[in-house]
Amino acid sequence: MNGWTTEEVKESPEILEMLADLLFQLADDDFVLGYRDQEWLGLAPHIEEDVAFGSIAQEQIGHATFYYHLLESLGVGRADDLASLRPGEQRRNAVLLEQPNGENGDFLNQPHFDWAWTIVRHYLYDVWDIARLNLLKESRFVPLAEAAEKILGEKRYHRAHQELWIRTMAKHDTLSRQKLQKALGEAFGWVGDLVSFGRFQGRLEEHGVITSVEPAVRRYWVEVQDFLRSEGLIVPEVSSVMNGRLGEHTDALGEALARLSEVYRLDPSASW
Amino acid sequence: MLTADAVTRELETVHDPEIVKVSIVDLGMVSEVRVSDGTILITLTPTFVGCPAQSIIQRLAEERIQKAFPGVSVTVEMNLRDPWHTDRITPRGRQGLIESGIAPPGTDLNDVACPFCGSREAVMENLFASTSCRSLYYCRGCQNPFEAFKPL
Numbered sequence: 001m002n003g004w005t006t007e008e009v010k011e012s013p014e015i016l017e018m019l020a021d022l023l024f025q026l027a028d029d030d031f032v033l034g035y036r037d038q039e040w041l042g043l044a045p046h047i048e049e050d051v052a053f054g055s056i057a058q059e060q061i062g063h064a065t066f067y068y069h070l071l072e073s074l075g076v077g078r079a080d081d082l083a084s085l086r087p088g089e090q091r092r093n094a095v096l097l098e099q100p101n102g103e104n105g106d107f108l109n110q111p112h113f114d115w116a117w118t119i120v121r122h123y124l125y126d127v128w129d130i131a132r133l134n135l136l137k138e139s140r141f142v143p144l145a146e147a148a149e150k151i152l153g154e155k156r157y158h159r160a161h162q163e164l165w166i167r168t169m170a171k172h173d174t175l176s177r178q179k180l181q182k183a184l185g186e187a188f189g190w191v192g193d194l195v196s197f198g199r200f201q202g203r204l205e206e207h208g209v210i211t212s213v214e215p216a217v218r219r220y221w222v223e224v225q226d227f228l229r230s231e232g233l234i235v236p237e238v239s240s241v242m243n244g245r246l247g248e249h250t251d252a253l254g255e256a257l258a259r260l261s262e263v264y265r266l267d268p269s270a271s272w
Numbered sequence: 273m274l275t276a277d278a279v280t281r282e283l284e285t286v287h288d289p290e291i292v293k294v295s296i297v298d299l300g301m302v303s304e305v306r307v308s309d310g311t312i313l314i315t316l317t318p319t320f321v322g323c324p325a326q327s328i329i330q331r332l333a334e335e336r337i338q339k340a341f342p343g344v345s346v347t348v349e350m351n352l353r354d355p356w357h358t359d360r361i362t363p364r365g366r367q368g369l370i371e372s373g374i375a376p377p378g379t380d381l382n383d384v385a386c387p388f389c390g391s392r393e394a395v396m397e398n399l400f401a402s403t404s405c406r407s408l409y410y411c412r413g414c415q416n417p418f419e420a421f422k423p424l
Contacts, residue, residue, distance in 0.1 A: 048408060052400035059404040062322025146352040151321050153424045154404070161399045 001208045003142040006073050018200035020076050027067035028093035031083060034060030035260050039107040045115055063151060084261040088249045094194040095244040096121060098253040116179035120187045123162035128194055130155050131220045140208040170231035185236050192240020274341060276305040279312055282340045286333045288325055294368035300360025311345045317356045320405045326350055358424050375420035384420045386411035
């Protein structure tokens with residue numbers, strides 16, 4: 001199959017539609033999780049971790065920025081507008097990633113955040129994102145294939161970071177183990193749509209934009225289960241409440257979008 | 273005279289705002305410099321795709337080259353066609369990193385020497401430091417914390 005350039009994609013509305021849907025999944029995933037990550041600024045368990053998690057948040061947003069710019073180059077809209085102004089029903093991120101960092105409060109008011117939940121969620125995402133980037137390395141859309149190869153090298157550090165935290169919490173004491181186990185139960189209740197590619201999945205595979213999804217999903221669950229079991233954790237049942245890849249979202253996303261775009265909306269034409 | 277070499281020499285005065293002692297040439301960010309009648313096309317590649325300094329570096333390079341070669345049309349592109357790896361940092365760039373208090377990237381995360389005392393008795397404190405491209409270490413030789421560029 002011949003590789004597609006940006007110009008070639010722009011000429012075909014049908015190809016552009018499915019490719020844009022995929023790029024929104026990639027961009028929105030990194031973006032909304034980056035937002036949740038940065039809510040921890042000043043609140044992480046210790047000072048070095050505060051700096052580290054801030055860097056991870058920044059890199060999440062940096063990767064999202066790359067994908068939004070790729071959408072801009074395809075004529076879909078201005079990158080900043082795509083990030084800040086699209087309403088919830090147009091967002092394609094997995095619902096797990098939009099959930100708050102804890103049950104109570106937000107970062108401005110009583111931030112009773114849950115570190116175990118934050119790390120478990122990030123771990124599930126990072127392992128999947130690496131699997132997904134591997135499906136994109138041979139993508140027919142050349143700029144995406146180039147980016148996947150490069151971003152993979154960066155994401156493996158994110159994953160290593162979360163794995164270290166899980167190992168630490170799994171062996172620290174009974175309380176940290178309980179918190180980890182509880183977080184796993186909650187995260188697995190949301191995780192179903194994470195490992196899917198939305199309504200164009202079949203066509204994306206047929207056209208060689210992504211390589212075969214199903215074996216990658218199987219390998220993903222084996223990897224996750226093996227790791228969690230090796231830390232003595234019980235692996236819960238996977239379920240799915242709604243499908244973010246189809247634009248279904250919880251109220252948590254609407255609240256996050258209102259907050260993160262508050263300043264941008266004051267004057268979308270301002271120069272940054 | 274407007275030549276690719278002359279443009280590259282100018283680019284040696286452009287720095288990442290967070291690593292001021294290492295030029296973008298020594299950092300290995302310059303993929304291509306093309307000069308043809310009255311136009312300059314420079315292709316840069318980001319060290320890390322998630323790095324927020326990219327657009328700043330792109331702008332700094334464009335301003336510097338435009339100032340050095342007035343009347344010439346200057347374009348600075350950023351793309352991933354020729355992806356960056358840590359081995360693109362030149363020996364002079366590695367020296368500049370050490371002088372900035374940043375350990376240059378090794379073959380893996382354990383291959384690191386303290387930029388202050390040279391000791392290899394360093395332990396990693398955190399995989400991520402003040403920027404995502406660096407990790408945080410503690411030197412058991414001179415008891416200083418330091419950052420090291422991540423191998424990529």
